[in-house]
Amino acid sequence: EAQVTQNPRYLITVTGKKLTVTCSQNMNHEYMSWYRQDPGLGLRQIYYSMNVEVTDKGDVPEGYKVSRKEKRNFPLILESPSPNQTSLYFCASSPTVFWPQHFGDGTRLSIL
Amino acid sequence: GQQLNQSPQSMFIQEGEDVSMNCTSSSIFNTWLWYKQDPGEGPVLLIALYKAGELTSNGRLTAQFGITRKDSFLNISASIPSDVGIYFCAGPTNSGGSNYKLTFGKGTLLTVNP
Numbered sequence: 001e002a003q004v005t006q007n008p009r010y011l012i013t014v015t016g017k018k019l020t021v022t023c024s025q026n027m028n029h030e031y032m033s034w035y036r037q038d039p040g041l042g043l044r045q046i047y048y049s050m051n052v053e054v055t056d057k058g059d060v061p062e063g064y065k066v067s068r069k070e071k072r073n074f075p076l077i078l079e080s081p082s083p084n085q086t087s088l089y090f091c092a093s094s095p096t097v098f099w100p101q102h103f104g105d106g107t108r109l110s111i112l
Numbered sequence: 113g114q115q116l117n118q119s120p121q122s123m124f125i126q127e128g129e130d131v132s133m134n135c136t137s138s139s140i141f142n143t144w145l146w147y148k149q150d151p152g153e154g155p156v157l158l159i160a161l162y163k164a165g166e167l168t169s170n171g172r173l174t175a176q177f178g179i180t181r182k183d184s185f186l187n188i189s190a191s192i193p194s195d196v197g198i199y200f201c202a203g204p205t206n207s208g209g210s211n212y213k214l215t216f217g218k219g220t221l222l223t224v225n226p
Contacts, residue, residue, distance in 0.1 A: 042218035090154050098204050098212035103154030
């Protein structure tokens with residue numbers, strides 16, 4: 001089954017404790033991206049990747065890092081999480097077009 | 113960055129009614145996208161529009177790419193309870209070379225009363 005898998009689905013952690021949200025897709029898609037969703041603000045793009053070793057900032061990249069060492073994986077790294085990064089995060093992928101076609105089920109992060 | 117203004121913010125309708133929502137921008141877009149997000153799930157791509165004036169249907173959904181290229185419209189005919197969710201418009205903008213950022217509207221929350 002074609003899917004985008006995010007882990008963990010839920011996480012409560014504390015300020016400053018580094019964390020990684022993994023994202024994996026099994027469709028051999030080139031384009032992957034990360035979004036955060038906040039009430040009243042909709043979805044905002046954090047980072048995207050056009051292919052392996054090619055990444056670029058979206059609209060809200062501050063406080064986040066990404067890497068794309070393999071085509072299937074696109075982890076989101078919070079080196080020093082802060083409470084304003086409490087949000088619902090989505091990873092997405094698509095084969096060649098520059099916008100997401102398949103979204104993961106989301107990761108709800110709470111930073112205390 | 114780019115901003116997309118989506119309206120209405122929310123709608124409460126009776127089953128069977130038709131629905132219209134729209135998205136506007138101060139900038140030109142070459143592609144318009146419409147997504148739906150069911151409660152507790154990730155968004156799903158409904159329709160992609162690539163040309164000014166284009167009208168595209170997906171079942172009971174019809175979307176149009178405005179001729180000014182600064183707006184787009186989504187219509188749902190004969191709504192049913194499973195149409196409930198948040199509908200987002202989105203558009204990619206070129207951020208240099210072959211790189212594209214994606215901007216979303218804030219969404220229209222649709223509630224359908226059976």
